[in-house]
């Protein structure tokens with residue numbers, strides 16, 4: 001059982017989903033449709049409302065937006081998409097004021113004993129977890145491995161050819177974002193006694209390198225795809241030329257350079273959802289159309 005009590009003894013009636021237009025968030029919103037709960041989304045882009053669902057458009061760092069989004073809410077799915085936790089202060093204050101049941105999406109790369117994390121992306125998750133705990137919010141933390149949906153970043157290259165070029169990255173147990181969403185829904189809807197941990201490590205079933213992922217995607221597409229690792233400096237120049245944010249580019253490259261190979265494969269998706277984690281081969285098959293040019 002978690003050491004700290006959560007704030008819900010009954011199932012929530014109104015859930016806020018942050019990052020609701022993103023890979024994980026939209027899967028959560030979709031899954032919550034089949035449950036008897038009111039859902040509100042928060043993202044900068046607006047989503048059309050429907051019965052039982054409303055959208056708040058605004059920034060997670062804007063106190064007025066966050067206050068409006070949290071009004072009447074009794075459970076929150078929280079992501080923190082920024083590379084710095086300083087702008088989270090108003091959000092933390094608003095969350096503390098209502099003491100809701102909080103599910104935070106973090107990273108399996110967080111190394112608890114380390115004084116400093118491997119790269120800025122992991123550091124922000126470690127810092128955010130510490131801030132949420134420090135504020136007495138008793139979050140249920142879902143630490144996710146590399147999301148399979150990151151593969152969507154290869155779509156432009158694969159619509160143009162059969163080679164994926166980019167920085168190499170450590171081997172990890174890539175996890176399907178649908179499994180992360182299903183785990184989040186289970187955690188959001190659970191009563192206190194139904195969660196056996198404060199923190200879950202959500203992984204896919206097998207450790208994969210970038211090259212393994214490209215091979216599996218190629219098998220699903222019926223094409224002989226190839227991964228070609230690009231040195232950091234060249235990858236940096238290309239990403240900046242594509243108009244990507246410099247701080248993000250440097251954080252991604254630091255992750256590719258400093259994040260160690262993972263050996264972690266868990267059954268925590270199944271513990272929360274009752275279903276084993278999907279393979280990347282399955283993800284590739286289900287999303288093949290996104291990488292295939294229409295004739």
Ligand SMILES: NC(=O)c1ccc[n+]([C@@H]2O[C@H](COP(=O)([O-])OP(=O)(O)OC[C@H]3O[C@@H](n4cnc5c(N)ncnc54)[C@H](OP(=O)(O)O)[C@@H]3O)[C@@H](O)[C@H]2O)c1
Pocket residue numbers: 018019020021022023024025042043044045046058059060061079080081105106107108143144145146147149150
């Ligand atoms: N990718 C991975 O491998 C991985 C692994 C572990 C953990 N995570 C965590 O999982 C989170 C979700 O991943 P994802 O792939 O679903 O992300 P995503 O597709 O990039 O979606 C990000 C979401 O955050 C919203 N957003 C961004 N900046 C915002 C801001 N300032 N204020 C309000 N909303 C904002 C975006 O919507 P708008 O643009 O409409 O605002 C979008 O809904 C990541 O942010 C990361 O913290 C990711």
